[in-house]
Amino acid sequence: MYSASDVERKTAEVKRGEVAAFEPDAHITVRDLTMAFGDFVVMKDLNFTVKRGDVFIIMGGSGSGKSTLLRNMIGLLEPAKGEVFYDDKSFTNASQEVRTQMLRRFGVLYQTGGLWSSMTLAENVALSLAEFTDLKPAQIREVAALKLALVGLSGFEDYYPSQISGGMQKRAGLARAMALDPEILFFDEPSAGLDPISARLLDDLILELRASLGATVVVVTHDLSSIFEIASNSVFLDTDTQTIIAQGDPRELRDSHPDPKVRRFLTRGGQVEEAGHVQEK
């Protein structure tokens, strides 16, 4: 682990051009990232940049390592190699103290919601407010109620996660992720287990939040309708080559990416006749 001063030194090196410079307006930079479980390499040499305000999709087939990449980006797993930078600060090599500070800028919505089952929805949202702000208890309750109202759960403050549906749990998870008005929101398979209407509502919510909070959004998904609805940029993880084989706006990738594997994925296996022209089966 590096100390805070090491991180600053490294950042200074980057600024001096001793290490490859960051792209303009880069919010998240993933550099030479290799993810592995023991000897089993999941993905290697991943390089991409998420720009401020992007709705960035991490896509790929089942088991390609999308969620593992997300977990590496938010510190739940340590990369085998490489680094993740937020702005120009290394998250991977930051000290625990610096990392904790950086984590408060994130909001994460987990695949299963990840709501604390022993707490009510309001308590779930209020926890980080109570821990990291100087708000009074009454104000915390008001903020928690507001966040729940934003996701359409007004009146459900005193419900426990087990008392609400899966879609509502996802939305409550989102309210909790937004509690501290984060700069970056991470979503792990947000539409998994949701009916099409609920999934669409969640997509709309993500776009609204991005527009109103100005947050950068990183979404792990393979739900095509969601991808085309919300994405502004994306990476495609390929299991065979164990790395990124496509980057860019998913609509453009679908229509004109030279690799048929990418186009096939983005057209639900639609038959690819030639580059640039896709015909659904």
Next chain:
Amino acid sequence: MEDPQTAIEVEPGDDGRAIATLSGVWSIQEALPEAEAATGQITGLGSKTVRFESGGITRWDSGLLIFLIRLEHLLEEQGITIEREGLPDGVRDMLALAEAVPERAGARSKPVDLIWIGNVGVWATGMWKGLREGVEFLGKVVIALGSLARGKARFRRSDLFLFIQEAGVEALPIVTLISFLVGTILAFVGAVQLEQFGATNYVANLVGVAMVREMGAMMTGIVMAGRTGASYAAQLGAMKVNQEIDALATMGISPLEFLVLPRMIALTVMMPLLCLYADAVGILGGAAVAILGLGLSPVTYYEYTQWAVQLDDLFGGLLKASVYGMLIALFGCLRGMQSGSSSSAVGEATTKAVVSSIVAIISACGIFAVVFYVLGI
């Protein structure tokens, strides 16, 4: 009409190819012919190609598919190719579907066949890993306790009181039952021996000293390991499965401080109180046997107990109880945090928590016995 018998008949064809004629019901519900026997027959004909006649098949399911896959595999090893044209369309489609996605290189787990020294190595590596994780966890707990001492630990006070209630008042019924029974058992066992010397009055001494010095703390510890330690492991394991622990970590809240500390404090504080209660109930159990069974007067029992049990014994027992409480919470939480992300992993974590806690309690009891002996307590 009865289905014809399931069979494969092999005969040489006019064009030099072997012909395998399949007939009857090829179902996983029926006894199927051995692919090895059919391979032997085909190989015996000396043909390099085999084709099928399947008009006699009356019904088929996965049974036919697994037979054909096995047969094809065995024949390939002998350099014989199979022509699938004669098989039913559905069978050919299913076989093609099964082969559509080739096996991913490196995906299949290799069977591990180690000699005994290899197994010792695997066991030793596992033990070393477990020890390292345990020490690492202990280190993190010490750091979290440091934060607590500086008033910087983050956990909800309401959680602490809830755990105190769970590890205290709610444990009283089972602690009462076990302690009372242990007291009566000690009294019965002691009475049988002491009666031979006409010293039945000393049953009170035996029960009092045994309960206060050892049994009160140990039995409470074992009950709490099975009750509360297991519950801690299951709670934390389930939280891991539901990504609740991930959610805390990515919020910048230490799961150690938020989840482990209140449980440790609750059990460490409540165990001595439960032990004190268990001591009293155990002595009452002994008294019940002595008064009702041996004819001792309550006053005699009380006086003998008071005479036998010293304050050192009492405080020694309470100190043990506190240490046992810490160990139970430590192992319960460690196993819960180590749990994998499946329901069976949670069950395994719970079992490990109970076993580890009981081993730790007995080990600590042995260490206390030596230390107390050396100190003359």
